[in-house]
Amino acid sequence: MSEKIHKPSHGSNNSLGIKSLLGTEFLEKKQIDQVLKYSFLFKELLDAGKPIPQTLAQKTVILLFFEPSTRTRSSFELAAKRLGGNTLVLTKEGSSAEKGETLVDTAKTVEAMQPDVLVLRHPSAGSPFHLNQILDIPVVNAGDGFHEHPTQALLDLMTLQQFKGKIAGLKVLIVGDIAHSRVARSNIYALKKMGAEVSVCGPPTLLPPKVEQMGVEVYYELDQAVKNKDVIMTLRIQFERLNPGQSPSRGEYSKFYGISESVLKSAKSDVLIMHPGPVNRGVEISPEVADGSRSVILNQVGNGVIVRMAVLHLLTGGELPEGLV
Numbered sequence: 001m002s003e004k005i006h007k008p009s010h011g012s013n014n015s016l017g018i019k020s021l022l023g024t025e026f027l028e029k030k031q032i033d034q035v036l037k038y039s040f041l042f043k044e045l046l047d048a049g050k051p052i053p054q055t056l057a058q059k060t061v062i063l064l065f066f067e068p069s070t071r072t073r074s075s076f077e078l079a080a081k082r083l084g085g086n087t088l089v090l091t092k093e094g095s096s097a098e099k100g101e102t103l104v105d106t107a108k109t110v111e112a113m114q115p116d117v118l119v120l121r122h123p124s125a126g127s128p129f130h131l132n133q134i135l136d137i138p139v140v141n142a143g144d145g146f147h148e149h150p151t152q153a154l155l156d157l158m159t160l161q162q163f164k165g166k167i168a169g170l171k172v173l174i175v176g177d178i179a180h181s182r183v184a185r186s187n188i189y190a191l192k193k194m195g196a197e198v199s200v201c202g203p204p205t206l207l208p209p210k211v212e213q214m215g216v217e218v219y220y221e222l223d224q225a226v227k228n229k230d231v232i233m234t235l236r237i238q239f240e241r242l243n244p245g246q247s248p249s250r251g252e253y254s255k256f257y258g259i260s261e262s263v264l265k266s267a268k269s270d271v272l273i274m275h276p277g278p279v280n281r282g283v284e285i286s287p288e289v290a291d292g293s294r295s296v297i298l299n300q301v302g303n304g305v306i307v308r309m310a311v312l313h314l315l316t317g318g319e320l321p322e323g324l325v
């Protein structure tokens, strides 16, 4: 038999023009614009309490989460369900991965059950790229090691558009553990494609070598870095990915790189404070700033569901009723 069975055909025959969402490095501005357009469209429907088109009805989204997650995993699940889809969540714990099954075998096994999309979070950088090559269904990267987290960057762009009314021309500072941050990498690619000016600030041991080659300005002194910025995006230190001695102590880090009310005295009065979560309160950000009036951390979380609705809708080739688009 020449034809493989249990292989649904899904190509890039959707309006986004890509089969899978693997990273913002590979997105064009017009594709980011398309995701944002659908995100705001879904937001408008949700805010108005209008019915959401069930474009994922009869479709199944498999969530393969081999690293912990609260926001990304639950928002993909909610996104799929709001669009009328089914979801199945598999974590490393409790699945046959614990018995030694490889990621490829697990992915092929779940694809044989004929889902329509696979969402993957995995500690190995590049794992979604590998699965994209061997699977016919779209793969969405929900965070691969310290490589990329594209839907986080897209929801951050949506939040900037919502609160600043634009992205092009914004001066965005990313503070913290840039070296181990997939959020920083995806945001740098995406923000620059959208015309923002991006700077980074952190201890030298937590900045990637030659980071300026990504087209960002580099600071080591936080009070200098925050001046004239429209947005400060602070990051969790990825303690689980650090080698011993690579990071200052929590106290030291907080003293030199923590975003506090005192640091914000050097910043613009309308600076927007963002954090992808989860937050190490009192380390990279003080509770007063995290919960303060300039913080949009929970708005980012809310927008995460909406952006993931747009991504799932677009990748599965869903069509909205005439008049909505």
Ligand code: CP
Pocket: 068, 069, 070, 071, 072, 073, 143, 149, 152, 276, 277, 278
């Ligand atoms: N921002 C983010 O990816 O959070 P989770 O790890 O909770 O999904």
